[in-house]
Amino acid sequence: MFDKVLIANRGETALRIHRACRELGIKTVAVHSTADSDAMHVRLADESVCIGPPASRDSYLNMAALISAAEITGADAIHPGIGFLSENVQFAEMVEEHGFEFIGPTAEHIRIMGDKAMAKKTVAGLGMPVIQGSDGGLPDVAAAKKLADKIGYPVLLKAIAGGGGKGMKAVQNVSEMEEAYGLASGEAKAAFGNGELYMEQFLANPRHIEVQLLGDKHGNVVHFGERDCSIQRRHQKVVEEAPSPALNAEERIHVGKLAARTAKLLGYRGLGTIEFLYENGKFFFMEMNTRLQIEHPITEMITGVDLVREQIRVASGAPLSFKQEDIKFNGHSIECRINAEDPDTFAPSPGKITDFHPAGGLGVRFDSAVYAGYKVPPHYDSMIAKLIVHGANRNDCLLRLRRALEETVIDGIKTNLPLHLRIIRDPEFVDGNYTIKWLEEKLSEGL
Ligand code: MV4
Numbered sequence: 177m178f179d180k181v182l183i184a185n186r187g188e189t190a191l192r193i194h195r196a197c198r199e200l201g202i203k204t205v206a207v208h209s210t211a212d213s214d215a216m217h218v219r220l221a222d223e224s225v226c227i228g229p230p231a232s233r234d235s236y237l238n239m240a241a242l243i244s245a246a247e248i249t250g251a252d253a254i255h256p257g258i259g260f261l262s263e264n265v266q267f268a269e270m271v272e273e274h275g276f277e278f279i280g281p282t283a284e285h286i287r288i289m290g291d292k293a294m295a296k297k298t299v300a301g302l303g304m305p306v307i308q309g310s311d312g313g314l315p316d317v318a319a320a321k322k323l324a325d326k327i328g329y330p331v332l333l334k335a336i337a338g339g340g341g342k343g344m345k346a347v348q349n350v351s352e353m354e355e356a357y358g359l360a361s362g363e364a365k366a367a368f369g370n371g372e373l374y375m376e377q378f379l380a381n382p383r384h385i386e387v388q389l390l391g392d393k394h395g396n397v398v399h400f401g402e403r404d405c406s407i408q409r410r411h412q413k414v415v416e417e418a419p420s421p422a423l424n425a426e427e428r429i430h431v432g433k434l435a436a437r438t439a440k441l442l443g444y445r446g447l448g449t450i451e452f453l454y455e456n457g458k459f460f461f462m463e464m465n466t467r468l469q470i471e472h473p474i475t476e477m478i479t480g481v482d483l484v485r486e487q488i489r490v491a492s493g494a495p496l497s498f499k500q501e502d503i504k505f506n507g508h509s510i511e512c513r514i515n516a517e518d519p520d521t522f523a524p525s526p527g528k529i530t531d532f533h534p535a536g537g538l539g540v541r542f543d544s545a546v547y548a549g550y551k552v553p554p555h556y557d558s559m560i561a562k563l564i565v566h567g568a569n570r571n572d573c574l575l576r577l578r579r580a581l582e583e584t585v586i587d588g589i590k591t592n593l594p595l596h597l598r599i600i601r602d603p604e605f606v607d608g609n610y611t612i613k614w615l616e617e618k619l620s621e622g623l
Contacts, residue, residue, distance in 0.1 A: 178252045185257025190217035191545045196484035205249045209235035211553040216545040230555040236260045253277035262467040279491040281446040281466045289464040293336045293374040302441045307460045309376035317357045330378040335364035341411035342367045381611045382453035387435035388475045391445040392490040398500045399436040400475045406612045416471040417510040421608025447487045477509035477566040508573040512596040514561040516552045519595040526554040530588030535580035539566040
């Protein structure tokens with residue numbers, strides 16, 4: 177096992193990783209920008225290194241500063257966390273070249289899954305169902321028109337280097353193709369430095385269902401069931417739940433096996449998630465995320481497994497300590513992402529938290545790195561906390577979530593806590609009757 181891990185992240189994510197390390201007897205090194213000197217992840221770590229000024233590109237994305245920090249402190253491994261450099265091929269390679277273990281998959285797996293057309297081609301070759309579309313990238317608009325005629329409108333243009341919905345455009349008919357192609361390609365070029373596009377048939381109203389996976393360095397892979405992440409706005413997840421209220425027992429077993437089989441054939445190691453679109457009883461591969469995910473706690477709540485602990489263990493070379501049949505599913509879990517933002521306009525609301533009281537009690541988990549007197553800096557993501565609850569079944573979980581949201585106090589800044597209460601009181605949400613369009617449609621009708 178590692179003796180010391182450098183955590184190349186901040187906030188709640190850094191704290192989550194610190195906690196897993198501490199329980200494994202591993203010393204931790206925090207890194208921070210000058211805007212984060214007073215942050216909780218810095219206070220709790222055994223050591224800390226300032227890696228640069230507030231802007232992420234000068235600090236949390238500064239590869240040379242991170243490698244130097246690991247060298248100076250004598251760390252054995254680097255955990256990239258979530259976001260920042262967690263899916264950066266160059267960083268994964270650099271970490272290994274400097275003799276540190278990268279707590280994540282191989283750089284090659286990150287590269288394959290980062291190229292969305294390559295990812296699709298690769299998993300389709302392993303028997304994964306994919307959405308009908310182009311075989312790799314599109315050379316030009318003429319090819320796009322020709323293929324769309326064959327597939328049938330509407331189609332979706334997607335960025336090869338994409339993810340998160342940037343450089344994605346739906347095209348309803350041939351007259352829209354030229355403009356949509358230019359817009360999508362331009363957006364992709366601006367966001368990722370690569371304007372290449374691919375095409376898919378457009379699914380009208382699917383759900384987003386993803387399967388949590390873990391592989392070791394000895395060829396073993398297990399899955400931890402699915403999460404339903406359909407409640408999102410502008411490609412930002414807002415509420416997640418496990419298990420999905422949309423699946424029956426047969427579908428649940430099917431999608432878990434499908435994801436685990438694919439990961440095993442890929443020789444995948446570390447934590448990973450395969451995302452599916454689910455419509456009319458069918459699953460289609462969407463993307464694979466090659467890192468820990470923000471919503472991992474709901475899976476931990478229904479399986480009792482510390483996913484970050486297991487991620488660190490397998491990175492150190494340990495074999496999985498359980499088999500698929502050892503993973504037991506118990507009850508229901510829902511997570512609300514709490515953001516420092518206006519609950520109506522969604523404008524960021526950084527500033528000083530004057531009063532702070534996290535919810536507690538049986539079945540309630542509050543993952544956050546903020547405290548009373550903490551100043552939420554304006555330089556980073558607005559998510560400041562995750563409220564995760566567990567119940568014996570979905571109804572008990574919803575009752576507990578309402579209670580926990582009602583007792584949470586975060587004063588001094590605006591948060592989306594009122595939005596969460598509106599969502600979880602909505603009769604359609606209570607019925608589990610929602611798709612990826614649900615939240616934005618509800619908001620436009622005045623939820
Ligand atoms: C789709 C789709 C419909 N049809 N692909 C959004 C981000 C990127 N990861 C893929 N996305 C989508 N791909 C086809 N062929 C709809 C979406 C989509 C979406 C997916 C998951 C969660 C929320 C979403 C919101 C809008 C669009």
